[in-house]
Amino acid sequence: MGQSTAASASAPYFDISDPAFSVQSEEVRRARESGWYARTNYGIAVLRHDEVGRLLKHPLLAQGSARWPAHHGITSGPFAAWWANWVLNKEGEDHRRLRRLLNPAFSRRLVDPLVPRFQALAAELIGAFREPDRCEFMGEFAEPYAARVIAIMLGLPEEHWPELARTSATIGLAMGVTIRADLPRIEAALDDLYGYTDELIAARRRDPRDDFVTRLAQAQHEQDRLSPEELRDSLVLLVFGGFDTTRNQLGLAMRAFLDHPDQWRLLGERPELGRAAVEEVMRTAPTTTWVTREAREDFAFEGLDIAAGTTVHLFAESAGTDPLSVPDGRFDITAERPPHFGFGGGAHHCLGHFVARADMSEALPLLARHLRDPRPGGEQRWLPLSGNTGPVTLPVAFTPRSVPPTGSKGAPA
């Protein structure tokens, strides 16, 4: 893979499979200063904003994760079948057909009416913190919030959230290098989720509602519809793709604001900055630290010959903080910023970004209003700072507000 790409032997080299490798390390910063790419143990890593933006949408690059299970010796069985059916791993007309059928259910105009429920949920969780002046942010907020947003989207009773969180986290093991050893657990979790989604689909077919699952079940483009398998695979994808990412991204946001208390105070005073806050956090600390593509054929890019089959890792965090694109280097939720790559881009742009943007931009200002002067409140544990990252635990101490949280904006301070 990529052996024949004519990467200069003098280009920096990273072992991105090493759990100690960090996309935020000095070595990555230095490499970004000296050039737009680095060599890695498989394929090349792209480090600068301009090149990441162009390669993300390059017509000769395909999504690079389709062969991940096969790289680990998994070529058949329920997991391999689900992976192959997953819209992210489709290309060409198969991919375009699925996106045409799935996209309308995720549109902004259908997501926006859920905003009051996101606000009420955030307020309920903050009101239920076990202690008045501290919380374990991941366990008491980010995780239940992310999982209950999924339950709201699917029209499931919200008290089922621990089940959604557990199965989703287990399927997430598939993204790790121990996928082969974890396969029996992953397939059991997949089976549980299939049970869930099959019941849900049957219920909406019997009794259609004005909701997301009904819309997908009825989705139609010209004469075409989702098959029953495509429908259940897509719902499993929603749970899996929406939960971990949102939980981690909320944790990364809280962590970023611990370092920028003035910005947190401002966000609490001006909740309309919620959307900009989400964008600024995803620019500087995206949970998806890189996006993978694969060359469909040989091509030259900026003087580099990239051979067919080469893996191209597009470093979203490195691109977002590239001084060539954001010279001031500040974290500033009021500044005009170039687009970030935290939702990937191109044909495979994140399907659920309107939901993620809406739910996080409601949660953050409400948190900022109630968790005043937040500071680290104990030992943090983190996922590796590569691949998909985020805090595992994030204790936060704060000064509570005297008024209990409500879901509505603009309540008197």
Place this chain on the structure above:
Amino acid sequence: MKVVVDLTLCQDHGQCAIAAPEVFRMNGEGRLEYDGSPGEGRREAAEDAADVCPVQAITIED
């Protein structure tokens, strides 16, 4: 019907070309090309494209 794309917002993700290939296409360089005055029969497709645009750069004017 007039289709207007705000090219200061457009990032060439190409979701519009997936939703409505009869109105929008991505050229060999991955840049957007589109028909600004498609026939009335393409309204639904053009509206789907406007809905799906990640940066909401597309507007349909009557």
